[in-house]
């Protein structure tokens with residue numbers, strides 16, 4: 001069994017495998033512009049962010065009903081469980097669905113059908129994090145938060161994702177303030193393709209408690225010192241970084257330098273159906289390409305639970321951490 005871990009950076013829409021895409025398309029009478037799963041799998045071999053995003057949004061057309069979102073989440077949870085994931089904090093992108101005429105309730109209740117019974121069915125505890133698309137307007141984000149208000153008992157926090165450059169965190173100041181007032185936890189993608197200044201802004205202006213990616217903090221020594229001092233977790237996604245060209249090859253990933261600097265790093269899968277692997281695959285890949293020791297891998301697993309939003313269930317966190325310490329490689 002792989003080492004127990006929490007997954008903190010996972011877009012549920014990014015777990016849509018070609019087989020499920022075709023099954024849902026057939027169920028909903030949606031025409032996909034691919035002959036079969038093999039041809040679709042070839043389309044997954046995109047070369048850059050824009051090609052990926054085009055495909056990502058195109059395939060969402062197959063997600064129509066609560067049952068579709070339930071099936072999507074259950075497929076992810078089954079794969080994650082097999083890779084040692086014990087706790088998952090799952091992102092979803094409601095704006096991408098609302099724009100297609102699928103309302104907030106369908107998305108949240110559909111996901112919840114799987115998440116609500118995930119402990120029994122998959123042995124994974126879960127949290128749900130609503131992400132705003134940063135290339136949409138600040139007004140749209142506020143409307144989306146408003147639409148989520150009836151479902152806040154299902155939602156732990158908010159995040160910010162999609163194309164980063166040109167959409168600095170400050171654009172979303174108001175919606176983050178409103179979310180904080182509602183008691184929601186706050187994270188944001190920053191410093192993936194955007195500059196280190198976006199990380200600083202996300203901390204100072206949006207009040208984020210965790211930074212998604214954050215890779216480019218390494219270009220700013222003062223920022224690194226601050227992240228270390230304040231124990232701000234970073235949710236790194238190594239295979240995603242290679243596929244989206246944030247790093248050229250995995251062997252050049254800054255993860256070892258980041259750990260050496262004392263940063264609280266975690267390893268996650270981002271959009272695993274598209275980026276070549278789930279959480280355990282990412283652990284295996286960095287172990288191999290970067291020569292990480294077993295103690296480094298244990299540190300990454302430990303960090304994932306330390307960084308998770310389990311403040312409302314510290315007994316569970318302690319149990320998970322004990323599993324990590326007891327794990328024999």
Ligand SMILES: [Zn+2]
Nearest residue numbers: 011161189270
């Ligand atoms: Zn992401």
